[in-house]
Amino acid sequence: MLALSNIFSQIPSELKEEFFQELISKDGFKIERIISKGHVTQDGEWYDQKSDEWVVVLKGEAILEFENSDKVRLKDGDYINIPAHKKHRVSWTKPDVETIWLAIHY
Amino acid sequence: MLALSNIFSQIPSELKEEFFQELISKDGFKIERIISKGHVTQDGEWYDQKSDEWVVVLKGEAILEFENSDKVRLKDGDYINIPAHKKHRVSWTKPDVETIWLAIHY
Numbered sequence: 001m002l003a004l005s006n007i008f009s010q011i012p013s014e015l016k017e018e019f020f021q022e023l024i025s026k027d028g029f030k031i032e033r034i035i036s037k038g039h040v041t042q043d044g045e046w047y048d049q050k051s052d053e054w055v056v057v058l059k060g061e062a063i064l065e066f067e068n069s070d071k072v073r074l075k076d077g078d079y080i081n082i083p084a085h086k087k088h089r090v091s092w093t094k095p096d097v098e099t100i101w102l103a104i105h106y
Numbered sequence: 107m108l109a110l111s112n113i114f115s116q117i118p119s120e121l122k123e124e125f126f127q128e129l130i131s132k133d134g135f136k137i138e139r140i141i142s143k144g145h146v147t148q149d150g151e152w153y154d155q156k157s158d159e160w161v162v163v164l165k166g167e168a169i170l171e172f173e174n175s176d177k178v179r180l181k182d183g184d185y186i187n188i189p190a191h192k193k194h195r196v197s198w199t200k201p202d203v204e205t206i207w208l209a210i211h212y
Contacts, residue, residue, distance in 0.1 A: 002172070002176070002178065002186050002188065002192075003186065004178055004180070004184055004185075004186050005184070005185055005186075006183045006184050006185070007185055008183040009183070023160070023185075024160050024187060024210075024212070029212050031160055031210060054130050054137055056113060058164065058183075066108070072108065072110055076114070077113040077114040078110055078112050078113075079110075079111055079112070079113055080108050080109070080111075081108065081109070081130060102162075104130075104137060104210060106130070106132060106135050106212070
């Protein structure tokens, strides 16, 4: 029997920091679940990734900021493709509920 | 500005067949959205894929059947990893609502 898991289950009860969980990883490809609760990328820090990233918010709400100051608000089901080296940061996530992201690095 | 889309939006109003939509494709890697409404894999047919597939049901409900007759029922948020060449088919999907899948072939 293949293992079945649920993307909305097993949420840590305390989230002092953003929670990163690798679900699948192979040859530079990675699927991860990210859980935020009011967490943001540290001031002045940017993600500058060598892989493309496709990301979807499955629950909650967040704002992604890009280096040209574009801001994109994501809620349930919203997805966006972030090309490699497109600098970005999480500038806001909903403070009172968990925001659950699925991020595919490819 | 990067393009924002929603995984739960733009559902075809008529679904005569299962609906496959490629969201991202690169070097044998693919993210696709699948929408089913009572659709199943044709009788006696099996998917036998050369890539691994990670699949999550985001809305609705479905049953995946494997060649050893294992059956796995998936509902909102359930995900499973299907290794390459693990023969499988969709033996049931909820008839009255759309089942929305996200499938990552890697």
